């Protein structure tokens with residue numbers, strides 16, 4: 818891995834389309850938090866694991882971010898649903914809110930998240 822690739826999360830084969838997501842630690846605006854990566858329509862997407870309704874993690878069962886149809890990310894607490902491609906609220910109590918995207922790339926069969934001004938690598 819090189820600096821430009823970012824921080825290794827998992828192998829690409831570990832992410833099934835519409836399947837379980839994988840969590841990773843981040844510092845979000847300087848505070849310890851978790852991010853997660855999922856695969857949708859072949860593409861990897863990563864977000865801060867924090868609901869736009871109440872700032873708590875979405876996956877009450879670890880890694881379970883998709884609702885049963887596999888089309889939306891869902892917060893297990895009150896059922897807010899988000900578009901996996903943009904993190905925008907698609908229904909439920911997250912009205913007008915959205916998940917915070919974390920830059921992610923897939924390279925040589927591996928998934929990396931990329932630190933930026935908002936998200937840093939925990940010490």
Ligand code: FES
Nearest residue numbers: 868870892895897
């Ligand atoms: S905390 Fe996520 S829907 Fe209420």
